[in-house]
Amino acid sequence: MIELKSASELETLNRANCVVHRALSAVREAAVPGVSTFELDELAEQIVRDSGGEPAFKGYRGFPATLCTSINDVIVHGIPSKAARLRSGDILSVDCGVVLDGFYGDAAITVEVGEVGEDAQRLIAITRQCLNDAVQQVRPGGHIGDLGAAVQQRAEPAGYGVVREFVGHGIGRALHEDPQIPNYGVSGRGQLMKPGLVIAIEPMITVGSWRVRVDDDGWTARTEDGRLAAHFEYSVAVTSDGHRVLGLEEQ
Ligand code: MG
Numbered sequence: 001m002i003e004l005k006s007a008s009e010l011e012t013l014n015r016a017n018c019v020v021h022r023a024l025s026a027v028r029e030a031a032v033p034g035v036s037t038f039e040l041d042e043l044a045e046q047i048v049r050d051s052g053g054e055p056a057f058k059g060y061r062g063f064p065a066t067l068c069t070s071i072n073d074v075i076v077h078g079i080p081s082k083a084a085r086l087r088s089g090d091i092l093s094v095d096c097g098v099v100l101d102g103f104y105g106d107a108a109i110t111v112e113v114g115e116v117g118e119d120a121q122r123l124i125a126i127t128r129q130c131l132n133d134a135v136q137q138v139r140p141g142g143h144i145g146d147l148g149a150a151v152q153q154r155a156e157p158a159g160y161g162v163v164r165e166f167v168g169h170g171i172g173r174a175l176h177e178d179p180q181i182p183n184y185g186v187s188g189r190g191q192l193m194k195p196g197l198v199i200a201i202e203p204m205i206t207v208g209s210w211r212v213r214v215d216d217d218g219w220t221a222r223t224e225d226g227r228l229a230a231h232f233e234y235s236v237a238v239t240s241d242g243h244r245v246l247g248l249e250e251q
C-alpha cells in the first residue's frame, strides 16, 4: 500500500534527510587514505545522534552499523570494519539512514579516495547523472517506469550495467515502503506518481556485468565479475508542481 505524506510529514522527512546529508558530508571529507570504514561509521553515528536522530540501519535485520560502506567492487551493504582501510584510488559508496521523530531519511554518495583513475571517475560521474536524470522524471502524473527508463538511458549507452537485484523504495514511517523503484523500466508504465509520494531513488551502476553475488556475511553485495560499481541515492518527494529532493537545504 502506498502512503501519501502530508505537508507536515514532509517537513519531518526533510529534517531526517538533512541529518543524513550532514553525516554524508562529514564522511566525504574524512574518507582519505589510511582511514578505516569503522572510523567513518563512528563519525557518522556521532553526527546522527548529536543531531537528535538515530541510525536507521543499525539493528535493521541485524545489520551492525550506521553506514553501509561499499568499496570498489562492492555495490551496496558493505559492513564497516577496522580492517578495511581506505587506499588511494579506491571508490567508496557511503549509504546512511536516519530516523528522526518517527520518520526516515535515506541517501547515499560514492566518493573518490585520494587519486582515482579515469575509469572510476567516469563511472561515478555517470552514476550521479543517472540519479539526477531519474529525479528530473519525478512529477505528478508521471509513472514509476519513467525513473528506471531514465537510468537505463543514461547508463547503458555509456557501456555500463544497471543492477537489477536491488531497487529503490518508498520511504516514510518505515525505511522501506511501497512502491519499489527499479533502476530499469519502461516510460509510461508502472504506478502513477501523486503529490505526497516520497521515494528513495538509488541507481547502482557497474562497469561490467550487473550480476551480483553476496558474501558469506549475508550482506556484502559485490559485482559477480569483480569490476567496479557506484551508487547514489536521494529521497525525493512528489510535489504539486514537480519534485523536491529532501535534505539538501543546509548544503
Ligand atoms: Mg540508502
Ligand code: MG
Residues within 6 Å of the ligand: 106, 107, 168, 169, 200, 202, 233
Ligand atoms: Mg534506500
